[in-house]
Amino acid sequence: MRYTYNAETCKYEPVIVSPKDAAQRLVRFIGISFVLGVAALLYFNSRYPPIDETFQTQINQSLKAEWEVLYKQLDRTSVQLSALEHNDDNNYRVILDLQPLDQSQREAGVGGRAKASEGIYYPLVRQAYEQAEKLKNRLEIEAQSLQQLQDELTRKEKIWASRPAIQPVSNKDLKQLHTLFGLRMHPLLGYVRPHNGLDFTAPQGAPIYATGDGSVAIAQYSETLGNMVFIDHGSGLQTRYGHMTKFIVYAGEKVKRGQVIGYVGNTGTSVGPHLHYEVLHNGTYLNPINFFQRDLNNKEYEKLIEIGSQSAISLD
Ligand SMILES: [Zn+2]
Structure with a gap:
């Protein structure tokens, strides 16, 4: 119960609120609370994403970091393979009188298998698959090439060993x-x-x-x-x-x-x-x-x- 001072009667008298006024105040209170609540919710949502979304973002970020590591490894392997191919073409094949393999031959790969990346939806994953597939093809070609070099070396060694290449008698001072x-x-x-x-x-x-x-x-x-x-x-x-x-x-x-x-x-x-x-x-x-x-x-x-x-x- 609230009281108010009445100057005329010099008394404190209880404030009587009519039911109509009480109802109006209640409606106003509920209305203002609702508006403030919605405003607070909108503000909070705009500043802080929902927990689920935060979690997904974290997963995406770590996935992206892992993909980057994967790409770097694929790139490094490709560079190492290129060095091996270069040695093969410019050193081993030259020594053994064999023609270097051309680049299209090296990238074409072996046989006509279906691409491993078919049916993969995510472009990032598909790209990595394609890169890995290309590397695999190049590796297979290089392995075949090294085998060919090995066979050629064995063949040439046989020819070199059978070629007459020394003097038939001991002739150290050359006077013989x-x-x-x-x-x-x-x-x-x-x-x-x-x-x-x-x-x-x-x-x-x-x-x-x-x-x-x-x-x-x-x-x-x-x-x-x-x-x-x-x-x-x-x-x-x-x-x-x-x-x-x-x-x-x-x-x-x-x-x-x-x-x-x-x-x-x-x-x-x-x-x-x-x-x-x-x-x-x-x-x-x-x-x-x-x-x-x-x-x-x-x-x-x-x-x-x-x-x-x-x-x-x-x-x-
Ligand atoms: Zn003679």
């Missing part, structure tokens, strides 16, 4: 070479004729080496070359060794470069212990001096030719 390839006076016939090989002087019984890997085609005695051995090296190359005191290999035997096949002698038409050595390609005589790459540097090569040029008469 007696006569060069070319026109030479025959020691017994007494006239100039082609000498189809090199003559190496060496003590009777000095070892004779196979100059490259191959298989023995002939190991027998002949009137002219005496005890002789022919070795086939593949690719049309053959080496022949004559005037041996004896041979220690048989026809059909596989031999390795540097393996002893016989010993220096004076058999057949020969005027002293020496080795007559020939290199043939598809039946044509080649100058064996061009086949000593494994033995000689340029200086030694020149010295060998100089020493070999001094004698105009072959030992045959």
Whole structure:
């Protein structure tokens, strides 16, 4: 109950509120409260997003950060793969005489599989899938390329090993070479004729080496070359060794470069212990001096030719 001071009666008298006034005040109060409440709610909503939305935003942000890490890793892998491809094309393939792969070949990938990214809705995820797919294709191509390099290397190693590339007798001071390839006076016939090989002087019984890997085609005695051995090296190359005191290999035997096949002698038409050595390609005589790459540097090569040029008469 509220009181008010009445100056006329000099008394405090209770304030009587009519039910109509009370009802009006109540309506006004409820109205103002409602308006203030709505205003406060709108203000709060505009400043603070709902909890669910906040949570989603946080998830999105961390997902985005993880995607960025994923992209960086994909990029790094791509750079590493590019370095490997570059080495493959510009070093390994050049050394092995193979053509570099072109870029479209490298990116085309293997086979015609469906794209892994098909059916993926989110562009960010699809993009990563496509990038990963491209990398996978490039990797498969590179793996195939490395296998091809490996096969080629094995093939070339076989060819290199079978190529005649050393001197057939020990010749450290280079003085063993007696006569060069070319026109030479025959020691017994007494006239100039082609000498189809090199003559190496060496003590009777000095070892004779196979100059490259191959298989023995002939190991027998002949009137002219005496005890002789022919070795086939593949690719049309053959080496022949004559005037041996004896041979220690048989026809059909596989031999390795540097393996002893016989010993220096004076058999057949020969005027002293020496080795007559020939290199043939598809039946044509080649100058064996061009086949000593494994033995000689340029200086030694020149010295060998100089020493070999001094004698105009072959030992045959
Ligand atoms: Zn000779």
